[in-house]
Amino acid sequence: MTDTFDHSSLPEDEFLAAEYALGVLSGADRAGVEQRVTRDHGFARLVSDWEERLAPWSAEISEVVPPPQVWDRIAATLPTQTQTGGLWQSLTFWRGFSFAAGTLAAACLAALIYLGTLTQQPLIATIEGGGHRHFVATIDASRGTVAVVPAAFSPDATRVPELWLIPADGKPRPLGLLRADQTVTLTLPTDLAAFAKKDAVLAVSLEPPGGSTTGLPTGPVIATGKLTSL
Amino acid sequence: MDLDANRSLIAAALGRIPAGDRAALQTVYRLTSAKLFGVCLRILGERGEAEDVLQEVYVTVWRKAADFDAGRASPMTWLIAIARNRSIDRLRATRQSRKMDPIEAAAEIADVTGGANSAVESMQADARLHGCINGLASHERAALRGAFFDGNTYEDLAARMKVPLGTMKSWIRRALIKLKACLEQ
Numbered sequence: 001m002t003d004t005f006d007h008s009s010l011p012e013d014e015f016l017a018a019e020y021a022l023g024v025l026s027g028a029d030r031a032g033v034e035q036r037v038t039r040d041h042g043f044a045r046l047v048s049d050w051e052e053r054l055a056p057w058s059a060e061i062s063e064v065v066p067p068p069q070v071w072d073r074i075a076a077t078l079p080t081q082t083q084t085g086g087l088w089q090s091l092t093f094w095r096g097f098s099f100a101a102g103t104l105a106a107a108c109l110a111a112l113i114y115l116g117t118l119t120q121q122p123l124i125a126t127i128e129g130g131g132h133r134h135f136v137a138t139i140d141a142s143r144g145t146v147a148v149v150p151a152a153f154s155p156d157a158t159r160v161p162e163l164w165l166i167p168a169d170g171k172p173r174p175l176g177l178l179r180a181d182q183t184v185t186l187t188l189p190t191d192l193a194a195f196a197k198k199d200a201v202l203a204v205s206l207e208p209p210g211g212s213t214t215g216l217p218t219g220p221v222i223a224t225g226k227l228t229s230l
Numbered sequence: 231m232d233l234d235a236n237r238s239l240i241a242a243a244l245g246r247i248p249a250g251d252r253a254a255l256q257t258v259y260r261l262t263s264a265k266l267f268g269v270c271l272r273i274l275g276e277r278g279e280a281e282d283v284l285q286e287v288y289v290t291v292w293r294k295a296a297d298f299d300a301g302r303a304s305p306m307t308w309l310i311a312i313a314r315n316r317s318i319d320r321l322r323a324t325r326q327s328r329k330m331d332p333i334e335a336a337a338e339i340a341d342v343t344g345g346a347n348s349a350v351e352s353m354q355a356d357a358r359l360h361g362c363i364n365g366l367a368s369h370e371r372a373a374l375r376g377a378f379f380d381g382n383t384y385e386d387l388a389a390r391m392k393v394p395l396g397t398m399k400s401w402i403r404r405a406l407i408k409l410k411a412c413l414e415q
Contacts, residue, residue, distance in 0.1 A: 009407040010403075010406065010407055010410065015403055015406065018406045018410075019402070019406075021311070022374065022377045022378055022402070022406070023273075023314060023318045023377050023378060023381050023382075024377035024382065024383060024384055024387070024402060025383065025384075026322065026383050026384070026385070027319075027322035027323065030318070030319065030322060034315075034319075048302075048303060048311070051307060051310075051311040052303065052304070052307050053359070053409070053410070053413055054359070054378065055304070055306070055307040055310050055311065055355075056355040056356040056358070056359040056360075057359055057360075057363070057378055058265075058269055058310050058314075059356045060379075061265075061268045061269055061272045061379075062268050063264035063265050063267075063268045064264060064267045064268045064271055065263075065264045065267070066263050066264070066267040066281060066284055067281065069281075070263070070267075070281050070284055070285055071256070071259055071263075073285050074255075074259070074285050074288045074289060074292075075252070075256075077285075077289055078252055078255070078292060079250070166235075166238075170238055170241075170242040170245075171242055171246075172239065172242075201235070203235050214253045214256060214257065215253065216243070216253060216254070216257045217239060217257070217261075218256075218257065218260045218261075219260070220236065220261070221235045221236050221239060224235040
């Protein structure tokens with residue numbers, strides 16, 4: 001009665017994938033699985049499916065903030081250049097440039113027609129998270145302003161709330177710092193006006209005093225809201 | 231809503247890494263390192279070693295971000311799998327499993343749940359998995375926990391639970407079959 005598993009219930013490959021994801025295999029068997037994952041897509045899929053099934057169990061594990069030198073060591077191993085080859089050497093850039101020049105005339109015409117019919121309506125977003133309405137924001141793109149009224153936002157002793165605009169491309173753009181005790185009117189940068197459209201998302205993250213220095217949220221996003229027409 | 235926003239922030243940052251965007255890796259690190267360090271520390275049990283492995287994990291993320299498929303996997307699942315796998319590989323390379331006290335299945339006490347939930351975990355998937363795990367026999371649950379949280383091998387678990395190796399394999403495989411069936415319901 002030592003070897004009674006029911007082989008008919010799961011294929012042997014799937015057992016192997018599940019055992020790897022669970023972490024029960026010995027070193028040699030793990031190395032075999034890791035080798036196979038790199039060349040067998042079907043098998044790699046079985047492994048990632050089991051990782052997906054078991055991942056929620058990790059919610060039991062408490063978060064522990066690592067010491068700051070870990071990031072310093074990671075940063076030291078990264079290549080210092082963020083781009084290889086400059087803009088002027090980039091074929092893609094020149095292709096894009098000639099395409100842009102070619103379409104510029106058409107774009108100018110379209111813009112004239114658009115501006116003629118434009119009466120930009122203000123947009124509003126209720127910024128909520130964790131069951132609370134934290135802020136209400138109104139964007140007036142024609143005047144280039146973002147007015148943000150605090151609702152039920154409770155200030156954090158060490159961090160400040162920062163507002164972000166997240167358009168359809170998913171990339172957050174910083175709009176400025178908010179206050180828990182008074183309405184703040186921020187300037188909507190002209191290059192962001194085109195992104196301030198219906199269904200774009202406003203998000204609030206908690207940042208160190210002075211705000212994020214990376215141009216992207218570095219702390220937790222505590223509340224979000226979609227822009228809608230007034 | 232904030233859970234979804236965090237998930238999309240992590241996914242968007244991962245998407246910018248293949249172009250060589252260091253700030254994107256730093257964003258992923260800021261949003262996820264406490265969770266992943268907790269995972270490494272839980273499996274390895276020793277801070278210095280967990281710090282080394284955490285460093286390896288983010289260097290792996292930097293190199294392999296292009297493999298992440300936002301359409302298929304949750305970014306946290308992908309990151310946690312890397313942290314778990316690098317930690318278990320380290321454990322196997324350096325010594326046997328961390329925790330080798332005998333396990334008494336009957337006296338098994340569930341670890342504290344809740345309170346440790348990361349804002350980036352999906353609560354719903356969490357509740358489903360917990361329901362299915364609670365539906366297993368206590369010896370099966372104890373064996374799976376020893377593997378998942380302590381990085382125990384079949385041999386370790388057989389020793390800890392004082393059963394023959396074949397019996398342990400049969401327990402775990404049976405538990406995996408039940409778990410899959412339950413999650414698919």
